[in-house]
Amino acid sequence: MNYFGSVKFYRHLIILVVLILMITPYIFAAFLISSNSSLKEQLEISENKLIYNNISYLDSMSISSVANMSTQYYDQKSIDYIKENLPYQSKYDDLYVERKDFVINESNEKTAYLTFDDGPSPLTLKILDLLDEYNIKATFFVTYKDDDSSISIYKEIVNRGHKIGIHTSSHVYDEIYSSIDAYLDDFYKIFTHIYDITGVKPDIFRFPGGSINPYNVTIHKEIIAEMLRRGFTYYDWNVDSGDGFVDSTKSSIIESVKNRSKNFNKVIVLMHDSDYKQNTYQALPTIIDYLNENNYNIEKLDSTIVPIIFAYKD
Numbered sequence: 548m549n550y551f552g553s554v555k556f557y558r559h560l561i562i563l564v565v566l567i568l569m570i571t572p573y574i575f576a577a578f579l580i581s582s583n584s585s586l587k588e589q590l591e592i593s594e595n596k597l598i599y600n601n602i603s604y605l606d607s608m609s610i611s612s613v614a615n616m617s618t619q620y621y622d623q624k625s626i627d628y629i630k631e632n633l634p635y636q637s638k639y640d641d642l643y644v645e646r647k648d649f650v651i652n653e654s655n656e657k658t659a660y661l662t663f664d665d666g667p668s669p670l671t672l673k674i675l676d677l678l679d680e681y682n683i684k685a686t687f688f689v690t691y692k693d694d695d696s697s698i699s700i701y702k703e704i705v706n707r708g709h710k711i712g713i714h715t716s717s718h719v720y721d722e723i724y725s726s727i728d729a730y731l732d733d734f735y736k737i738f739t740h741i742y743d744i745t746g747v748k749p750d751i752f753r754f755p756g757g758s759i760n761p762y763n764v765t766i767h768k769e770i771i772a773e774m775l776r777r778g779f780t781y782y783d784w785n786v787d788s789g790d791g792f793v794d795s796t797k798s799s800i801i802e803s804v805k806n807r808s809k810n811f812n813k814v815i816v817l818m819h820d821s822d823y824k825q826n827t828y829q830a831l832p833t834i835i836d837y838l839n840e841n842n843y844n845i846e847k848l849d850s851t852i853v854p855i856i857f858a859y860k861d
């Protein structure tokens with residue numbers, strides 16, 4: 548009898564089919580693993596490139612989505628960068644601070660950092676008094692002013708135990724973000740001003756508009772690289788009180804902080820202490836009570852605290 552069509556043939560055919568069925572998952576798995584590792588390789592290559600250039604790629608992302616995106620930590624790797632000798636690196640050889648190691652807090656403790664931008668102003672003093680009443684410390688990212696009253700407020704911030712950080716001298720977006728040099732010029736002016744007045748070298752800062760915004764989108768990576776190289780640490784926020792909006796009210800500010808802090812054990816609250824931000828001042832006691840009732844320790848920032856930043860991929 549012919550082999551094809553014989554019982555033997557069918558037996559062999561069945562064995563073959565069973566064998567194929569048995570080994571298919573392994574072939575499939577092998578395929579997956581190999582494609583996965585080449586993907587991993589690609590990622591590693593692009594990550595190295597990113598570190599080398601100290602650049603993160605947000606280009607495909609629209610600015611509006613950046614504002615909404617979840618914040619992330621940057622890690623020490625993002626400061627192992629810069630290979631080039633760029634002319635602005637030799638500017639201001641006293642514009643350096645000592646970088647401290649971050650202290651990683653792995654407990655589930657809840658911490659809130661209240662931060663105030665755009666001061667000093669007469670409102671700053673009222674806020675300082677309020678913070679004293681509650682016996683809590685906060686962080687002030689200040690701008691440049693040289694009238695007597697402002698000078699005494701810088702001192703008050705430091706003397707009452709709060710953290711003073713740099714926001715900007717001029718707060719004019721078109722100027723400060725026009726070039727790295729322009730950013731450094733502006734930064735240096737307020738840095739030396741604060742150091743002269745208070746004796747403290749500010750080692751933390753906050754970008755006007757946040758670390759990525761429509762005005763600095765083309766140069767923010769390079770500014771960040773340069774400021775990290777000089778030892779400074781920057782902080783964005785994950786809880787916007789919304790007090791920057793013209794139609795914000797005392798209750799909208801309170802609600803924003805409550806709603807937005809819900810999801811985080813660690814919150815950095817963005818607020819403003821320009822003189823006309825009376826709603827912020829009015830909202831503050833309720834905000835502090837809320838954070839206390841929800842078991843947040845309220846503390847000031849310092850450069851050992853792992854920052855919350857927008858979208859910096861190391």
Ligand SMILES: [Zn+2]
Nearest residue numbers: 664665755756
């Ligand atoms: Zn500002």
